[in-house]
Amino acid sequence: MLRVTSAPRVTTSLLVAAVAGGALTAAPPATASATDGPQEQSIRTQIVAHAEIERSNPEHNREAARDCNFYSGYWGNSGDNICSKWTGPIKWRSNQWCADFVRFVWKQGGARVNGLDPFAGSFYRAPAGKYHKKGTYRPKPGDAVLYDWDGARPGLGNNGWDIDHVGVVTSYNGKLTTVEGNTTRTSSGTGTEGVFQRSRSTKRVVGYVSPRPR
Numbered sequence: 001m002l003r004v005t006s007a008p009r010v011t012t013s014l015l016v017a018a019v020a021g022g023a024l025t026a027a028p029p030a031t032a033s034a035t036d037g038p039q040e041q042s043i044r045t046q047i048v049a050h051a052e053i054e055r056s057n058p059e060h061n062r063e064a065a066r067d068c069n070f071y072s073g074y075w076g077n078s079g080d081n082i083c084s085k086w087t088g089p090i091k092w093r094s095n096q097w098c099a100d101f102v103r104f105v106w107k108q109g110g111a112r113v114n115g116l117d118p119f120a121g122s123f124y125r126a127p128a129g130k131y132h133k134k135g136t137y138r139p140k141p142g143d144a145v146l147y148d149w150d151g152a153r154p155g156l157g158n159n160g161w162d163i164d165h166v167g168v169v170t171s172y173n174g175k176l177t178t179v180e181g182n183t184t185r186t187s188s189g190t191g192t193e194g195v196f197q198r199s200r201s202t203k204r205v206v207g208y209v210s211p212r213p214r
């Protein structure tokens with residue numbers, strides 16, 4: 001639905017700019033959204049919507065003891081089968097589950113998930129998405145954001161194995177707003193881990209991965 005209304009808006013603003021400025025060479029802002037087709041825009045909208053659905057779903061949005069969580073259970077082969085908790089037919093499993101959360105939301109949103117696994121670095125390694133190094137790209141809603149917490153500066157390491165955490169971008173204005181799994185409510189790092197909205201600087205960001213349509 002959003003793509004239907006956003007497309008004419010872009011056209012109108014470009015026309016207004018062209019008429020007012022008399023400069024047909026004036027380019028739109030160099031955001032990658034200008035290159036997204038309706039299908040990509042729709043997937044981004046769906047990914048953000050599903051991230052918010054999960055964040056507000058008390059059946060999914062908190063881990064139990066020993067990192068037991070719904071999302072690792074959903075993928076079936078992630079981590080360890082040591083959990084006794086069930087959500088419907090899904091038996092929870094124990095793992096560090098940030099990537100299991102993001103790939104779940106990508107799948108619900110209609111994005112490709114081939115090659116993604118429980119490691120955050122799989123978003124770099126997998127063919128599912130398109131990687132953009134930080135500084136070369138303006139992040140957009142629905143992107144996966146890749147963090148490297150340690151080291152002098154954030155890096156991919158050996159084929160992405162230095163990446164420590166992944167979340168879903170919901171907005172960007174110089175600072176990131178994200179929805180992430182296996183994180184705490186605030187940067188103080190206290191409380192039960194779960195699915196939370198986070199506000200983050202890009203200081204420890206390595207790069208971003210754009211979803212592709214299935």
Ligand SMILES: [Ca+2]
Nearest residue numbers: 063067182193
């Ligand atoms: Ca945890």
Ligand SMILES: [Ca+2]
Nearest residue numbers: 148150162164
């Ligand atoms: Ca690291």
